[in-house]
Amino acid sequence: MMEQHQDNYDVAICGAGPVGLALAALLARRGIAGKRIVLIDARALGQSISDPRSIALAWGSRMLLEEVGAWPLPATAIHSIHVSRRGHLGRSLMDRAEHRLDALGYVTRYGEVVDALARAVDAAGVEVIRPARVASLNEDGGHVTLALDDGRTLSAQVAVGAEGGVFGQQEDKKQTRDYGQHAVIARVATSSPIPHRAFERFTDEGPLALLPQDGADGLQYALVWCVQPERAASLQAMEESRFLAELGEAFGGRLGRFTRVSARLAYPLGLNAEAHATTRTVAIGNAAQTLHPVAGQGLNLGLRDAAVLARLLARCPGPEAIGRFLDERAQDRKLIIALTDTMARAFVGSGPLQSVLGLGLATLDAVKPARTLLAEVMMYGRRGGSSFLPYRQG
Template identity: 55%
Template sequence: MSGANVDQAQPMNGADAHAGAPDQQSTDTSPLASQGGTRPDASKQPGQPPGDAFDFDVTIVGAGPVGLALAGWLARRSATRALSVALIDAREPESAASDPRAIAVSQGSRMILEPLRWPADATAIHRIHVSQRGHFGRTLIDHAEHGLPALGYVLRYGSIVQALAQRVQATPVHWFKSTTAQAPVQENDGVTLRVEHVSGTRTLRTRLLVSAEGGLFHEQQARGGGTRDYGQTALVGTVSVSAPRPHVAWERFTSQGPIALLPTGGARGADFALVWCCTPEEAARRAQLPDDAFLHELGVAFGDRMGRFTKISARAAFPLGLNSVDALVNGRVVAIGNAAQTLHPVAGQGLNLGLRDAHALADALAQHGASPLALAAFARSRALDRRLTIGATDTLARLFTIDFPALGSLRGLALTALEFVPPVKTALARQMIFGQRR
């Protein structure tokens, strides 16, 4: 579901593309099982008239990092403005806690997440090396230049979900697990939402509905704000190298798409998360290669900056595209995170932008309550950051794949020029680390 089309007859899955939430405390498997709260009225039926008592002030559909963070932040702010909050989670208990995939979280995201809980297994990124294959030019971004302990961090997806889930479980947030939400119905004063569980179906009424669910690009319907198929597929996995540079992240642009290597630690700091973007045809061919042949081709594409690639594990692939809503708010429904914008992984901005969405929404709800005024304030506060981040990501994804010699030289000049124009380099880096805040 997107905030721009709230009445389409399709289920809201209740989890983002990768996430669910571990359930280590509750043994109640009914669809209205709550963590730390009471059950809402289970007698409500579909089609009841507006004006009935609300079950919740805010209902969040999606229990990935963005939905969990929003629930946690709202619970922290309950001392100043108490809001009843529900979290709809389609995943089975503990399904996300073991997810081994690596994600990048900026220093700005760490700063807003730490009051909730920060995973212990994060690997710091101290330097980012950006270059392009077959052309001169490169730029380096170092944490010391910006007075930061790190530019960002790499951690397991399961780690951040588990850490946030443990925080939310200790709050009065009502967590409906293994439960799916159907298409919402808007009314003048709220939203009616039908939820389904193997034990039965119930209807909830909420003042505001937040869509924080995700989904991969190729599984989504066009959202109306901008859709683009990049004609690229991302090959992901974990690789080991013979001459590692710990705490250095790499972005290497090629004519088919970028190659990113993110430090994940491991023995001697030799393990890196790989995101290799290429054409769907090449991705299909490479997916069938034996490990040795795959690593050889990766070495040719990336170069020998860290010696040889010696090992690859957990290979997977997924198509890449841009899909964003035009307006974050539609009546009393608001989209955040991957429900609002699915981005190309270049520069690793998707999750960070979604966390800023959630943080700004929590601020607006704490100030204005569960009201249309809060949603209007939220939408205004997010406009500039979304426009700049989506635009920059889309430009990078397309600009460096144009295989034209003269343009390659211009790109090389631009990368090199950043080293000699510190204010521009700093502005770009801080946008990627902190975004725009109002």
């Protein structure tokens, strides 16, 4: 194929998942012409839209989607979050009423978010190249050259990596940890659901989350059950009745009996993070930090990355923006990485420490300022500097 060259882009975004799409839409919203932004993705749009995975959007992420015209979308609101330790006293309950919000967050499909953001990007006139992969990237002087696997060569002032993949398929970054867990994901129904309440239940093997997500199929919750790899394989292979019984034993009876489950998938869990950047390239979202799914912070942290980077690139699409981005995102990234890493490890196992941690949840529930602070970190990230809802700034 004859090589084609294009030299008109301010920003090239590698990866058109929710974070890459959000960055493109925010850049256009901030004043960069759509034709000067290019999105490159290996998957056809239809593949991404049909992705059935459930994801949790924090309230701050909803505000970002509103900013670019990608909200409302089909989603189930989370009004309260119940956190507990299986077999130990103590629990904490966070409720939207304490924050005077419509919801603490939302549960939706990955494909729904991609669809809404793709329409916003299309309306902004952003160029999208898919399916295509970046075969090589070369940074030289005043631009970055990207060679695609279809023979095209692009250049841009800045290239942004927004395609991270999942832990186990990535090269190790500076901060990496294998948790020795797999997440079993599915959707389930119960006999006594509590509408709009999410659960984070810590067990000896790892956290078990149930996120409210009503569907036409009658299934009411998205399940994320973190267990050892051998246990995950066993849970996937079990007959439905036995799986539901095992799930009921692990979670307890707060929602009655588990009555149905969808197909079960599993993937390995780990921490893999590095604030990677060069003079004209930078990684955001999952490409910069892959986290344990406890507390559902990965995508929301990535969307905050996109918000800050869009604001800075709109002011100056070059090296200065990348340097400032790393500075402004450092504290929020550090806090969320430390929070999820600590939660993923501290609550695993048995013994006296788990009783102490259970009592810690009770203390958290009794001390409103501490509970409020934790909820706000989960909804908005760290409130310092410009990390908090930066896309609202001028």
